[in-house]
Amino acid sequence: MTALSFTVKATEGKARLGRIETAHGPADTPIFMPVGTAATVKAMTPDSVRATGAQIVLGNTYHLMLRPSAERIARLGGLHRFMGWSGPILTDSGGYQVMSLSKLRKLTEEGVTFQSHIDGSRHLLTPERSMEIQDLLDATITMAFDECTPYPAERQTVAESMRMSMRWAERSRAAFRPRPGYGLFGICQGGVHGDLRAESVAALTAIGFEGYAVGGLAVGEPQDEMFRVLDETCPLLPADRPRYLMGVGKPEDIVGAVLRGIDMFDCVMPTRSGRTAQGFTRRGEVNLRNARHRDDPRPLDSACSCPACTSFSRAYLHHLVRAEEILGAMLLTWHNIQYYQDLMAGLRAAIGEQRLAAFVTDFHTTRGLGDIEPV
Numbered sequence: 001m002t003a004l005s006f007t008v009k010a011t012e013g014k015a016r017l018g019r020i021e022t023a024h025g026p027a028d029t030p031i032f033m034p035v036g037t038a039a040t041v042k043a044m045t046p047d048s049v050r051a052t053g054a055q056i057v058l059g060n061t062y063h064l065m066l067r068p069s070a071e072r073i074a075r076l077g078g079l080h081r082f083m084g085w086s087g088p089i090l091t092d093s094g095g096y097q098v099m100s101l102s103k104l105r106k107l108t109e110e111g112v113t114f115q116s117h118i119d120g121s122r123h124l125l126t127p128e129r130s131m132e133i134q135d136l137l138d139a140t141i142t143m144a145f146d147e148c149t150p151y152p153a154e155r156q157t158v159a160e161s162m163r164m165s166m167r168w169a170e171r172s173r174a175a176f177r178p179r180p181g182y183g184l185f186g187i188c189q190g191g192v193h194g195d196l197r198a199e200s201v202a203a204l205t206a207i208g209f210e211g212y213a214v215g216g217l218a219v220g221e222p223q224d225e226m227f228r229v230l231d232e233t234c235p236l237l238p239a240d241r242p243r244y245l246m247g248v249g250k251p252e253d254i255v256g257a258v259l260r261g262i263d264m265f266d267c268v269m270p271t272r273s274g275r276t277a278q279g280f281t282r283r284g285e286v287n288l289r290n291a292r293h294r295d296d297p298r299p300l301d302s303a304c305s306c307p308a309c310t311s312f313s314r315a316y317l318h319h320l321v322r323a324e325e326i327l328g329a330m331l332l333t334w335h336n337i338q339y340y341q342d343l344m345a346g347l348r349a350a351i352g353e354q355r356l357a358a359f360v361t362d363f364h365t366t367r368g369l370g371d372i373e374p375v
Contacts, residue, residue, distance in 0.1 A: 003210050004141070004183035006242045010352050014234065014261040017351040020211075020242055023181025024080065024088040024140045027055040029242060029263035030347050032254065032340045033090060035271060038063045039073070039083040042271050043326075043333040046084040052306070052334070053341040055087055056141075058266050061094035061133050065123070066116050070136035078138035090266075091139035092246075093130045093172075093187075096148040096215075107147070109164065127171035131184075135177050143213065144172035146187045151219045158191035165189045166203040173207050183210030185244060191216060192225050194232040201236040212237045213244040214262070218253065227256055234261040251280065251343055255363055258347055259356075270340050274333030277321045279308075281339065283369045286314075288332065293318040306338040307331060 006029075010017040018029040033056040034041045034049055041049050041057060049057060059079055064070055073082050079089055098105060098112045105114040111126030130145040146165035149158050169186050176184045186204035190196030204212060214233060217226045230245070237243050244264035245257050254265050270280065277289040281301040286293075288300075296314040304310075308317060308331035320328030343363075350359035 002180060003178060004181055006211070006240065008239070010354075012351045012354055012356040013259065015258050015347075015351050015356055016261060016263060017348055018242065018263055020088075021181070022088045022140045022183070023179070024086065025055070027088055028348060030254075030258045030344055030351075031055060031264050032344045033058050033264065033266040034337050034340075035266055035268045036083065036085075037268075038067070039079060041333075041337070043274060043330045044271075044337065048334055049085075049337065050087075052338045053345060054337065056090055056264075057085055057087070059083075059089055059091045059137060059139065060097060061091055061130055061137075062097035062125070064091075064137060065094065065125075065133050066118055066121075070133040074136040074138075078136075080138060088140040089137075090141040091134045091137055091143065093134070093143040093145040094125055095130075095146045096247075098125055099148055099150070109167070111145075111168075112147075127168045128175040131172055131175040131177075140182055141211065142176060142182070142184045144169045144184060144186050144209070146189060146215060148219070149189060149191055149216050151191065151216070151221050153191060155191075155193060155196075158189075158193060159196055162189040162191075162196055162200050166200060169204060169209075170207050173209070185209055185211040185213050185242075187213045187215040187246070188233060188237075189216045192221055192229055194229070197229060197233045198236055201233065205238060209241070211242040211244060211264075213246050213264075215246045217245065218248045218267075223253060223256070226253070227260065230257055230260040230262065237261075251340070251367070252364075254340075254343065255347070255360055259360065270336035271333050274331075274336045275329045277328070277332065278336075279317075279332050279339075280336050282366050284367050288314065288317045288321045288328075290318075300335060301339070304335060304338055304342070306335045308335040 004022045008016050008018045020027040036057045037060045113124050127145040134142040145168050147161050149161040186209040188200045190200045242263045245262045249267045279286045279300050293314040299309040350356040
């Protein structure tokens with residue numbers, strides 16, 4: 001096996017059914033990747049994550065370099081062994097977290113000097129150091145180091161940021177250690193400006209990557225703006241490489257992005273919502289903190305196979321939430337990840353059977369019904 005490979009097995013419109021082959025096993029696309037920022041998907045065991053059908057999980061360079069350190073994880077056998085996950089792992093480069101979490105950061109052409117949000121220690125993160133950390137972690141998919149431009153921002157600011165990210169992408173490519181079944185993804189930037197996105201794609205494809213991510217979206221812009229950027233950007237990306245929309249998102253965002261040719265997604269929403277009493281269902285979101293669920297014997301979603309739905313009632317989930325029992329967060333997180341995995345499985349089946357349009361219509365119609373009737 002050379003670098004990780006991607007095969008498109010079927011298409012319907014711009015949507016693609018595919019498979020990524022990696023050193024740590026395959027991943028079927030469109031795919032949602034649960035976020036395991038600090039080497040754990042919060043409130044879940046690796047076995048429970050696997051039980052939902054998830055095939056890839058995420059780790060994060062910024063968080064793991066600070067605690068417990070990439071070097072310590074490497075000494076302990078790498079991230080797969082450390083967190084008990086044998087499947088593929090994608091690691092974010094740390095660029096976004098440096099911008100959003102760190103203190104007293106100083107950005108230069110070399111990289112970013114920042115102060116840890118944990119203990120105040122100072123660090124320098126460069127493209128080369130980001131590649132080294134992700135290599136020590138044994139990430140299956142490594143992300144190029146970039147700057148995530150804030151939204152909104154002046155066009156000139158967006159252009160300068162994107163061009164520096166492209167220079168960092170070239171340095172990331174040079175520093176990346178190729179291995180069979182592993183890959184490096186470049187990250188397209190450019191804000192909501194179509195011409196800057198096109199310039200970014202041209203720079204990335206000239207360098208050459210095993211996959212291409214669209215970054216800098218879902219950072220505050222309206223959904224129609226995000227979809228417009230995807231409409232303009234996705235056709236420019238290589239058709240034989242996976243396309244990853246970073247940090248997205250809501251179920252409606254995922255479905256819309258799949259229709260525009262995106263293959264990979266990640267977001268903290270299902271896990272964070274599970275810890276804040278929100279459950280995703282086929283008819284929309286349900287807040288289990290609400291008193292209306294106090295005496296409700298129904299499952300959260302009768303079509304769901306997770307333990308929260310097959311073994312417990314809404315009344316019990318409501319009780320766990322109100323009593324602040326840890327099990328409530330565990331069950332709702334499991335359910336939410338199951339919902340997202342079921343959504344992706346439904347999208348994959350629909351594309352393979354050439355019935356995506358009907359699937360999408362039913363998705364929007366059913367979610368529009370809300371929680372009025374029994375689910």
